[in-house]
Amino acid sequence: MDIAEVLRNNGYKVTPQRLAVYEAIDHNMTHPNAEAIYKKLQPKYPSMSLATVYKTMEIFAKIGVVQVLQCEEDAHRYDYNTSPHAHIRCVRCNRVMDVNVDQKTLAANAADQTGFKVDSVNISFTGLCKDCQKQE
Amino acid sequence: MDIAEVLRNNGYKVTPQRLAVYEAIDHNMTHPNAEAIYKKLQPKYPSMSLATVYKTMEIFAKIGVVQVLQCEEDAHRYDYNTSPHAHIRCVRCNRVMDVNVDQKTLAANAADQTGFKVDSVNISFTGLCKDCQKQE
């Protein structure tokens, strides 16, 4: 994906900060939150502010560049993978992994039961990951 | 359920505030947040503080009297129905309804895929409810 082009096509300016944030999340499997993205950028982009990270993520979410996750913790996390899937978080090490779930069927089921026109589906699990199970 | 007995059995004192909060959430289908519970109690219990509502809900969640929900909004909501089920929120009127979902199968599926020992499952949908669809 050419993020510069996507920004331009959506009427947003292409700035070094936006490119940097994109670089930090592209194929980032850790599902970072804003603070983590900020910290990751510190060494290379020391003048970047946390507010800019938030503003950039809001734009990225709006134009479909990232998916916003809530994994039963305080801060939001971001996923470069915008295809519908669920997440599981380890309650011990806080690692977040992807989980394949048939969201389409679930959404159809929810619509049938309630008469809602369904917009979004959010599925998260918590538990103990393989590594942390070994250590217990 | 005799909430006084449940409190006592778990080592908590029985106070008018705790009984009042229970009264406010028992069979309350609106999935209220702390603020809503607080406001509902104001007329009858004007001296009740919001902090006490929070502290009480924390205890209720711990002893299994309520379920805590996150429906892709800022505040947590509480459900007197503690059996495993999902929720759907209307993005227009913010009403929240219950949805039956086979969480057991989903959890087993997530465990298979990731090797996690699954603790909890959280499923929420958003969309437009029947009434709000009519009005559009």
Add this chain to the structure above:
DNA sequence: TTTTATGCAAACCGTTTGCAGGACA
């Protein structure tokens, strides 16, 4: 040159906490 973005600091909002006084057991 016009418009939009940045970085800073302050505000915000839901929630938690410390503590002195009060209620339960």
Add this chain to the structure above:
DNA sequence: TGTCCTGCAAACGGTTTGCATAAAA
């Protein structure tokens, strides 16, 4: 009486906002 609970106000943490300056188009 001893312990726990309450209500208040202040603190907290993640996020948003207002604004003056700076950079993109």
